Amino acid sequence: MHRPLRIAVGGIHIESSTFSPHLSTADDFEVTRGDALLARYAWLSPAQPWAADVEWLPLVHARALPGGAVDAASYDAWAAEIVDGLARLGPVDGVLLDIHGAMSVVGRSDAEGDLVTAVRSVIGPQPYVSAAMDLHGNVSPVLFAGCDLLTCYRTAPHVDVWETRERAARNLVEALRRGERPHKALVHVPILLPGEMTSTRVEPARGLYARIPEIEARDGIVDAAIWIGFAWADQPRCRGAVVVTGTDADATTGAARELGEHFWAARDEFAFVAPTGSMDECLDTALVAVKEPERRPFFVSDSGDNPGAGGADDVTYALARMLARPEIRDGAVRAVFASLVDRDAVAQVADLPTGSPVSVSVGGRIDARDPGPVRLDGVLEAVAEDPDGGRCVSVRVGGLSVFVTSRRMQYRQLASYERLGVPVDAVDLVVVKIGYLEPELFEAAGDWLLALTPGGVDQDIERLPYQNLLRPVFPLDRDFVADLTVATR
Incomplete structure (x- = not known):
């Protein structure tokens, strides 16, 4: 024994x-x-x-x-x-x-x-x-x-x-x-x-x-x-x-x-595990693709601000590019943006009756890179408690549902979308702050692109201002012989 x-x-x-x-x-x-x-x-x-x-x-x-x-x-x-x-x-x-x-x-x-x-x-x-x-x-x-x-x-x-x-x-x-x-x-x-x-x-x-x-x-x-x-x-x-x-x-x-x-x-x-492009290039492709039923819902990863890798979860760049599209603003394309963390914005609107008109600035409070806070003029679509995101709201602007959370979270599970009354299979386009699609989203996606957006986890790492890495390291450096010495204990 x-x-x-x-x-x-x-x-x-x-x-x-x-x-x-x-x-x-x-x-x-x-x-x-x-x-x-x-x-x-x-x-x-x-x-x-x-x-x-x-x-x-x-x-x-x-x-x-x-x-x-x-x-x-x-x-x-x-x-x-x-x-x-x-x-x-x-x-x-x-x-x-x-x-x-x-x-x-x-x-x-x-x-x-x-x-x-x-x-x-x-x-x-x-x-x-x-x-x-x-x-x-x-x-x-x-x-x-x-x-x-x-x-x-x-x-x-x-x-x-x-x-x-x-x-x-x-x-x-x-x-x-x-x-x-x-x-x-x-x-x-x-x-x-x-x-x-x-x-x-x-x-x-x-x-x-x-x-x-x-x-x-x-x-x-x-x-x-x-x-x-x-x-x-x-x-x-x-x-x-x-x-x-x-x-x-x-x-x-x-x-x-x-x-x-x-x-x-x-x-x-x-x-990259999926085709890539700028946010505008990905939207160009997605807005054509959603006309084909088998490619819906079409997912675009807002990868540079992915909270699943350390992004602030409140960069508004991708949201602003979506709001600039007439097809989304006029409702011809039904879309979701998931999500932004903004406790103050949630507090401003969450106690209103569902369906109330709202005008609220969201995002850009932690990571204020361009364009900073974005004003949403729309309707309070839903309010929900999420085990990860805390109190959350969906604000509808034209054809776009914008999810705003009280705590940083990643919309990687289908149930999180359903809590706010917007299941992914009911929309044309989902833009989500994520990198590669987690299993449930991967299975749900009709098609998918990875947008090389700005943020604290920029996928184009050659744009990052490294100062302390041990160099050389691939792909920042390419013309060198690797030291593959084995250290033992």
């Missing part, structure tokens, strides 16, 4: 654009502690066999929609709670870090590296640390050194989030049971690409990630992981990475080198 292992669980989970003026604060986060934290993990209810003989010790977990950098006070409070909690627990065998990997904190350039360093300062070098991450995270040398096991999602859009967390936990338990610290190998790949060029629905990312099961099945390999990296933070750690962990040093090192070389060799094959 094994003695019960003592494993602490916690983390801070957000991706943060340093190019977005939004500041992520404690109010943006969902925080869980105690039994509520452990209840997040399906393998504990009821416990899977590998997890049963473990004393799982909850710390704190904070999670938020992607946004701008996290204010230092909020981060410091949660990091201190994790550190203090570990100190109170006494000796532990391991720590499971449930993190994203692309958190930015005001004044820090490697937030997750800072967090794992703080954890190690309490638990010391002997306990094992396992990190579950998003493939759009970053693996800095400090994070790599502080963790014994690292793994990340293998799909984008991410449909294996919980599977990844379970894998990180299971790998940790099994490594502790073996009693041998895993070998690990890291290859930094000098590539920095937006997620919308690296969807695993299409090549080359589909084929690249398809290599993982075969490598993982080899003797001496525990886990293989590929990080695309996070393109919207101006930090030295932002670039592609491969990490392989295993029980055999040579097999681990060889697999990391192999995956890193395949990643680098595919660099010129990466392309």
